[in-house]
Amino acid sequence: MDWDKLRIFHAVADAGSLTHAGDALHLSQSAVSRQIRTLEESLNTVLFHRHARGLILTEQGELLFDATRSMNKRIEAATARIRDSEEEVFGELRVTTTIGFGSLWLAPRLPKLYEKYPDLNIDLMLEERVLDLPMREADVAVRMKEPSQADLIRKKLMTIRMRLYASPEYLAQNGAPERIEDMARHRLICQNPRAAQVSAGMMLVQELLTYDIHSTLTVNNYFGVLQSVLSGLGIGVLPDYVIEDFPSVQRVLPNVESVEVPVFLAYPEELRQSKRIAAFRDFVQEEIFAHRQTRKALEADAASKV
Secondary structure (H helix, E strand, C coil), X not given: CCHXXXXXXXXXXXXXXXXXXXXXXXXXXHHHHHHHHHHHHHHCCCCEEEECCEEEECHHHHHHHHHHHHHHHHHHHHHHHHHCCCCCCCEEEEEEECHHHHHHHHHHHHHHHHHHCCCXXXXXXXXXXXXXXXXXXXXXXXXXXXXXXXCEEEEEEEEECEEEXXXXXXHHHHCCCXXXXXXXXXXXXXXXCCCCCCHHHHHHHXXXXXXXXXXXXXXXXXXXXXXXXXXXXXXXXXXXXXXXXXXXXXXXXXXXXXXXXXXXXXXEHHHCCCHHXXXXXXXXXXXXXXXXXXXXXXXXXXXXXX
């Protein structure tokens, strides 16, 4: 099968338009159409339904597109490995992690990485859905559980816990709960238990809701929970790493917390030699070490005030 025709087919299927595919490939619409027609003739099948609003893949076209998409991802991975310099770190690095960890912990630290590697281009993909690393949906992931795929390199970075926090202004106005039963008098700010999230956080929220809490605010990510806590709306369930960058936020009910949540860094085996991956991995590990030292100091200071 002609690889060049497959490349053109993939571009058309991805764009859904001969014109847009031609623009991306720097070919005329007629040239693209001619290549698609020749490919269909060689396969003795129709790959696209044509209509006024664009092109839709036929069942046979979907099968071929699945194959070319997989091929394209593997070519991208091979290209990334080839382009990795022995001494330089440059090019695109696609990083995926949760909205909370990415926005509250990782993103504020990225200036240090860019300062060291100014030619690095990071595509930060924040979502609760677990992206498929072997299929090259991302290059590297920071996940709140150990990855299950066997063909991934993984490294445990740290453990976190979900705890209860409030602003000083809220506590001054409403008082601090002394027992977990006292939460019934406060507004609980948390992720919706039905939303995709770390199971340890969901279990803690479910436990708290058994104490007849009358007022709640649910947000679909921890960044929103934190902003609500800082605004003095109530007591929020947040991961413990937030206290480093928001030292004014105070922990309440220190005996109430989730079980430990492991944090793993993972990337495909085929990117083992990638200089971009190595630079990001080393950067995260250095920041984790600094984070641990800061957290120990903050916890020791909090304990001395009790």
